[in-house]
Amino acid sequence: MPPTSEILTAERILEATEEVLRRHGPAKATVVDVARALGVSHGSVYRHFRTKAALREAVTKRWLDRTSESLAGIAADASRDPRQRLGDWLAALFEAKRRKAGDDPELFATYMVLTDENGGAVAEHITDLTGQLTRIVRAGVDAGVFTVADPAATARALFQATGRFHDPGYHREWELPGVEDEFDAVVGLLLRGLGV
Amino acid sequence: MPPTSEILTAERILEATEEVLRRHGPAKATVVDVARALGVSHGSVYRHFRTKAALREAVTKRWLDRTSESLAGIAADASRDPRQRLGDWLAALFEAKRRKAGDDPELFATYMVLTDENGGAVAEHITDLTGQLTRIVRAGVDAGVFTVADPAATARALFQATGRFHDPGYHREWELPGVEDEFDAVVGLLLRGLGV
DNA sequence: CAGCTGACAGATATCAATATCTGTCAGCTG
DNA sequence: CAGCTGACAGATATTGATATCTGTCAGCTG
Incomplete structure (x- = not known):
């Protein structure tokens, strides 16, 4: 049958x-x-x-990749100036994660369990995202708008400093009033730090 | 007996x-x-x-207060210039948390459970710490070394942007090689962002 | 014969019976 | 009589017996 x-x-x-x-x-x-x-x-x-774990890892990878792909467009858009591209990219990352958490909390909780299980897939995802950030930072250095010694290290610092706005561990705080302002304050400080 | x-x-x-x-x-x-x-x-x-929960909350508060008190000295030390005081304070916070996590991992895990139970005590602790940060930032503004509109909001941004180096949720990464450099990269970017 | 099935052994989860713990309070004690 | 005890009821945790699941593989099927 x-x-x-x-x-x-x-x-x-x-x-x-x-x-x-x-x-x-x-x-x-x-x-x-x-x-x-x-x-x-x-x-x-x-x-x-081969195993149940491998199946769950594959599902996790797919889910993470969907986010990465949606951001790749912004990172590659050379028509915008790097400073604005960086701000847009970080805002888009925040917005994407926040929507996933807010629209279907149960499904988000499910994927939080999966990402906890699959540290490897998460690490790849983070490498992917910081890679996109590195390209934006390098573009800014080339254009003379950012003063930065090591674009890759700076990209990691930017990613880590904005962790509160994309790390799933903080998802409860993404619905609190004032988060938008907090995001702007952190990103503003970082953009200023990238130099004129 | x-x-x-x-x-x-x-x-x-x-x-x-x-x-x-x-x-x-x-x-x-x-x-x-x-x-x-x-x-x-x-x-x-x-x-x-009154209850077991109240007892555990009191223990949690004591533990958190011990950290706050050890930092209050740096925040109040007017003999150092604000820029250096800020760097020292953030480094001391990182070092204090890292030592707690590294020296006795089991006890640290215990207190992570307690802090999860007692969101209120944690919120107070964070208010306390950002208060100390606010005083440093304000001192910097008064001395003309920081260009900042809202010292309290900036203090919160500084605290959040350095979360990876004091939030217990990240404690696993505090022993990885290179964290020191990551810390310096993030703090360097933020200090630059505070303006000359 | 490539792809699938289903019975199987060992590992893991579920459930109900039992034990321990929390929080109260009437009364003991120094 | 202020401070403490210990027995108690209801809530929570532990345990061990039972059921389900994971991963394998010999053999079926189209």
């Missing part, structure tokens, strides 16, 4: 896993659930992902 | 509670344990603290 006659792909498994995680939450989502959602035996899932 | 003939005070209970927390950890430390350590019945403990 094949309910879906399509062939089973890693992609289809990832989609089904996201759905199961959304429905059951991270604690109760099992490989058997994923297999049932796809109308196959759980043995078939193990044909595409 | 009175093992200690001294009268029972809130202070003695707090000391015993710290010891029990150190020994048993936050999950297993009970009021009965505290009473046993003092050689009294647990009813006597409830004569000084």
